[in-house]
Amino acid sequence: MFYVIGLGLADERDITVKGLETVRRCKRVYLEAYTSILLVEKTKLEDYYGCPVIVADREMVESESDTILENAGEVDVAFLVVGDPFGATTHSDLVLRARELGIPVQIIHNASIMNAAGACGVQLYNFGQTVSIVFFTDTWRPDSFYARIQENRSIGLHTLCLLDIKVKEQTMENLARGRKIYEPPRYMTINQCIEQLLEVEAKRGEKIYTADTLAVGIARVGAGDEQVIKAGTLGQLQHEDFGPPLHSLVLLGSRLHFLEFDMLRQYSVGLEKLNEVIARDYEH
Amino acid sequence: MFYVIGLGLADERDITVKGLETVRRCKRVYLEAYTSILLVEKTKLEDYYGCPVIVADREMVESESDTILENAGEVDVAFLVVGDPFGATTHSDLVLRARELGIPVQIIHNASIMNAAGACGVQLYNFGQTVSIVFFTDTWRPDSFYARIQENRSIGLHTLCLLDIKVKEQTMENLARGRKIYEPPRYMTINQCIEQLLEVEAKRGEKIYTADTLAVGIARVGAGDEQVIKAGTLGQLQHEDFGPPLHSLVLLGSRLHFLEFDMLRQYSVGLEKLNEVIARDYEH
Numbered sequence: 001m002f003y004v005i006g007l008g009l010a011d012e013r014d015i016t017v018k019g020l021e022t023v024r025r026c027k028r029v030y031l032e033a034y035t036s037i038l039l040v041e042k043t044k045l046e047d048y049y050g051c052p053v054i055v056a057d058r059e060m061v062e063s064e065s066d067t068i069l070e071n072a073g074e075v076d077v078a079f080l081v082v083g084d085p086f087g088a089t090t091h092s093d094l095v096l097r098a099r100e101l102g103i104p105v106q107i108i109h110n111a112s113i114m115n116a117a118g119a120c121g122v123q124l125y126n127f128g129q130t131v132s133i134v135f136f137t138d139t140w141r142p143d144s145f146y147a148r149i150q151e152n153r154s155i156g157l158h159t160l161c162l163l164d165i166k167v168k169e170q171t172m173e174n175l176a177r178g179r180k181i182y183e184p185p186r187y188m189t190i191n192q193c194i195e196q197l198l199e200v201e202a203k204r205g206e207k208i209y210t211a212d213t214l215a216v217g218i219a220r221v222g223a224g225d226e227q228v229i230k231a232g233t234l235g236q237l238q239h240e241d242f243g244p245p246l247h248s249l250v251l252l253g254s255r256l257h258f259l260e261f262d263m264l265r266q267y268s269v270g271l272e273k274l275n276e277v278i279a280r281d282y283e284h
Numbered sequence: 285m286f287y288v289i290g291l292g293l294a295d296e297r298d299i300t301v302k303g304l305e306t307v308r309r310c311k312r313v314y315l316e317a318y319t320s321i322l323l324v325e326k327t328k329l330e331d332y333y334g335c336p337v338i339v340a341d342r343e344m345v346e347s348e349s350d351t352i353l354e355n356a357g358e359v360d361v362a363f364l365v366v367g368d369p370f371g372a373t374t375h376s377d378l379v380l381r382a383r384e385l386g387i388p389v390q391i392i393h394n395a396s397i398m399n400a401a402g403a404c405g406v407q408l409y410n411f412g413q414t415v416s417i418v419f420f421t422d423t424w425r426p427d428s429f430y431a432r433i434q435e436n437r438s439i440g441l442h443t444l445c446l447l448d449i450k451v452k453e454q455t456m457e458n459l460a461r462g463r464k465i466y467e468p469p470r471y472m473t474i475n476q477c478i479e480q481l482l483e484v485e486a487k488r489g490e491k492i493y494t495a496d497t498l499a500v501g502i503a504r505v506g507a508g509d510e511q512v513i514k515a516g517t518l519g520q521l522q523h524e525d526f527g528p529p530l531h532s533l534v535l536l537g538s539r540l541h542f543l544e545f546d547m548l549r550q551y552s553v554g555l556e557k558l559n560e561v562i563a564r565d566y567e568h
Contacts (some may be wrong), residue, residue, distance in 0.1 A: 006395065013302040013305070014393075015301055016297065017296075017304055017397075018297070020301055021297070039542070084399045085402075086399070086400070086403055096547065096550070099550060107506070108506075109292065109293060109399070109403075110394065110395050111396075114402075114408050115396045119370055124398050125413060125415075128412050129410055129411065151439040155435040157413055181475075208309075221393075222391070259380070263376055264379070266383060
């Protein structure tokens with residue numbers, strides 16, 4: 001059996017009991033390590049599971065899927081995914097491939113940022129499509145998220161912005177020379193995300209959102225006391241410290257109820273400003 | 285500490301390790317039992333946790349929250365929620381109330397239908413707002429979901445339809461006479477949902493969707509071999525058997541990629557029709 005197992009959000013104990021029992025009886029255990037990360041080291045997982053964990057990078061998952069799936073029809077193989085198995089398309093690929101090979105597949109679900117984002121205090125029901133915000137470079141500043149946010153906001157919905165992570169990246173030079181030297185991992189901060197959002201708004205100028213738009217920055221969701229949630233305008237949050245990764249941002253739409261305002265006030269970085277924006281944008 | 289703990293989707297072993305360890309050291313354990321259900325009995329949970337579980341119905345959660353929160357500043361109290369803690373607004377209320385009372389709160393996340401719906405084979409990124417479909421009665425046939433689906437579809441997004449569950453309901457007569465006699469629980473099926481969707485479309489006539497619109501019916505998601513996923517047109521799925529509860533329906537929007545079609549084909553109840561609709565609605 002090929003098991004795709006969600007690890008949840010923060011540490012080794014966020015796996016489900018069913019997931020843990022399954023991992024412990026698998027012959028091979030892979031950890032997908034490029035669409036998200038846990039907040040603990042791989043060795044901690046190995047100690048906890050009592051078995052070695054093979055890190056599967058993008059290259060391996062995308063071009064060596066048959067190695068991962070090898071003899072999974074006869075023995076149990078686990079493929080661990082941070083969050084829930086269906087957060088990223090790449091895992092669907094693997095599931096499809098397994099089924100093509102006649103290998104039975106079982107999914108063990110877990111929390112992902114897609115539902116845990118509800119921790120920010122607004123109803124999950126009213127989220128629209130999710131957008132990815134990637135690191136801008138000097139020559140590549142993709143802004144397709146802008147149209148997506150516009151669509152969501154046109155019908156009142158919130159937007160969950162997932163922030164880029166770069167692991168196992170090579171410089172152009174190392175890539176060109178075929179040197180497998182990798183740069184240190186980089187994780188986009190909420191501050192960088194807001195900077196990019198506002199840069200694109202300044203360029204496009206359609207007033208889809210402004211520095212005065214309400215948002216909630218969420219960092220290390222599910223990590224107990226390490227979790228940070230701060231609500232305010234984009235302008236306010238841009239200068240807040242959210243600590244280490246992972247960061248996400250919820251850009252609020254117009255569909256908010258009074259109970260949700262109470263939640264936002266609890267996370268406010270400046271109550272006066274928050275109340276002013278609520279009165280201006282929501283209670284008129 | 286007041287812990288709000290997600291139980292995940294199907295059985296007692298879907299709780300996270302962190303959640304289980306926490307429940308086992310709590311002095312009082314409540315189970316929210318009206319917005320969703322696990323597929324196992326309460327006694328199974330009690331055996332597994334090694335402690336009694338107090339069922340909290342809507343009345344208790346909404347009007348006796350201070351009983352639930354009593355002395356949670358001094359001892360550990362757990363409030364268990366099927367799925368993830370932030371699936372329903374009612375739990376935000378409780379968290380807010382706890383904080384007003386100065387009680388520290390910790391959330392332990394888990395999978396919910398809101399993210400596990402990705403199991404149907406289409407990207408979670410492209411879901412719009414979620415709608416609830418409630419049981420129609422002779423005199424109450426609310427159709428506000430129609431406008432929500434229209435909004436989602438106008439920008440190409442999928443719609444997750446959550447289907448009504450009725451637990452601890454009283455007949456009008458028993459309610460009027462103050463008799464605490466409850467009707468057997470009822471869970472809307474995918475078939476009933478589709479019937480209601482098509483009834484409203486027939487009445488409103490805006491062709492937001494038709495019997496030819498693609499959808500995926502998902503039943504008992506996360507329950508291993510009990511899980512059923514079937515893809516097809518609303519007309520096709522209307523007559524399919526999905527087995528016991530819980531059921532949900534994903535109404536597909538236009539934003540689909542070829543990889544997702546492959547997933548849908550795997551779950552198809554009639555490949556010829558599916559391919560015909562894909563060619564007509566998606567590949568033109």
